[in-house]
Amino acid sequence: MVKAVVIRQTGGPEVLQYTDITVGAPGPGEIKLRQTAIGVNFIDTYHRTGLYPVAKNAEGFFVPGLEGVGTVSAVGAGVTSVKVGDRVAYGNGPIGGYAEERLIPAEKVVKVPPQLKDEQVAGMMLRGLTVWYLVRTLHQLKAGETVLFHAAAGGVGLIFCQWARSIGATVIGTVGSEDKAKLAKAAGCTHTILYKSEDWVKKVRELTGGKGVSVVYDGVGKDTFMGSLDCLAPRGIMVTFGNSSGPSPAIEPALLAAKGSIFLTRPRLADYVSDPKDYAQACAELFDVVVKGVVKIDTVSSYGLAQAAHAHSDLEGRTTTGSTVLVV
Ligand SMILES: NC(=O)c1ccc[n+]([C@@H]2O[C@H](COP(=O)([O-])OP(=O)(O)OC[C@H]3O[C@@H](n4cnc5c(N)ncnc54)[C@H](OP(=O)(O)O)[C@@H]3O)[C@@H](O)[C@H]2O)c1
Known part of the structure; x- marks a missing residue:
């Protein structure tokens, strides 16, 4: 069992429940990721309220969150792009981020430059990829x-x-x-x-x-x-x-x-990085501007995973600046 934040019914921040969930072994093409920091984005609040509907699993809940960083703890059959121990991140889902550990398709993660700290990475993937398409593609x-x-x-x-x-x-x-x-x-x-x-x-x-x-x-x-x-x-x-x-x-x-x-x-980010080549290019250009210091990720509000509801209240209450992350 690992700690996670789940949503059983849509509503206010109080519907975010900190609980234990079971994460199985990775299937073909998947990896298991032991997460160190998780991005909290405004879209997570739309999933929580039901503005953007999300399907629940067979146990009647879903785990929100589209962005995170961590270390690969297991790989499924056919995965060659990453190995156990690699530090990787994702910024375009799939949903299921608010958890200590999760399964994710290997094609959704990228290796992270060692210069960047976990909280920076969790605060820059989804938002940075969004800015990439806003200024480079759209x-x-x-x-x-x-x-x-x-x-x-x-x-x-x-x-x-x-x-x-x-x-x-x-x-x-x-x-x-x-x-x-x-x-x-x-x-x-x-x-x-x-x-x-x-x-x-x-x-x-x-x-x-x-x-x-x-x-x-x-x-x-x-x-x-x-x-x-x-x-x-x-x-x-x-x-x-x-x-x-x-x-x-x-x-x-x-x-x-x-x-x-x-x-x-x-526009939606997902439609601008759905081609793996575009996703790889977007991540490379984003890492480049951050590693060079052209874009600094130094305004980050951090919360514990158990404080996800607090993070949502602050984000919706307009009290945050810069990025919001959950630290595991
Ligand atoms: N379509 C896409 O691909 C895509 C991808 C990523 C993000 N987004 C969107 O980009 C926007 C920014 O996302 P973010 O995660 O970086 O959030 P954010 O900008 O950190 O937070 C939202 C900000 O909106 C402003 N705001 C104005 N009226 C508000 C209200 N009634 N309630 C709450 N906030 C209000 C607040 O700033 P002030 O206090 O300065 O007004 C607040 O801090 C969101 O709408 C998000 O959904 C879209």
Whole structure:
């Protein structure tokens, strides 16, 4: 038996139960991973509340979590890419992360550069891979471009600001407090806007000389979606990639024409790294920027595995900055 956090029914943070589970032997193509740190991402809260439904196992529960790092403790038949004792990480599921030990397909894990600490790795895989596709694949972010990023001091936000700075882009970042503004600025956010108290749409227009931005990266959703459309330059791209304030509203396609022939996309990381070659390339580029110090993973809120409910409350309560991890 190993310790794990399970969900038997959807609901608030209190449905996260710290308990014992049995982890069997790895099947063909699988490995068993003894985890040292586990990422807590906003998507885990959507799984917990049922916003994104997750199937339960035969015992009536599921283990949340899509990201972690640890040491291979056993390998199944046919696995040649890693061996027992290797230090590996994953950042694109499958679900089942909140546990001391888990089974995972070998193709989902990558070897980790020795320079990186466990908490950094658990805090950077899913969020860093997300930033990779946001700046490299979905849209090739360029030097001199000005973009808007909501919740710039969050986990994805701080990585995005640093990566965008290294490209030479100007980032306008919205934040929930003065402290978060300082953190985002230190990470390379050029301008910050306190979106709870300022007219942020007007401010974005002012900061861009009335033109608007080429891309809005909106992981906040309900509270910012409509305003975000008004921040775009003609033919700009609206990237609605999350719902920390609730799901974005439905809109008529004609609205995209009225807002300046803008593009709307609702991407998921899974669809950008589903090809193993893309996943390997994304991980390699992410490790490269972190090992070189271009992107620092130094703002990490850590909790014990048994404190997963506390971690969820803090994440949803907007008290965290940077990445959130569970340390085993
Ligand atoms: N589609 C994808 O591929 C993908 C992949 C990874 C993450 N995401 C999305 O990216 C977003 C950021 O993820 P993350 O894990 O790094 O989280 P995070 O940014 O660390 O936390 C969410 C932040 O959203 C802001 N926020 C605004 N309104 C909120 C509300 N009503 N309740 C809670 N938070 C609110 C808060 O920052 P302020 O206090 O500064 O407002 C909060 O800190 C999430 O929406 C997540 O689902 C999407």
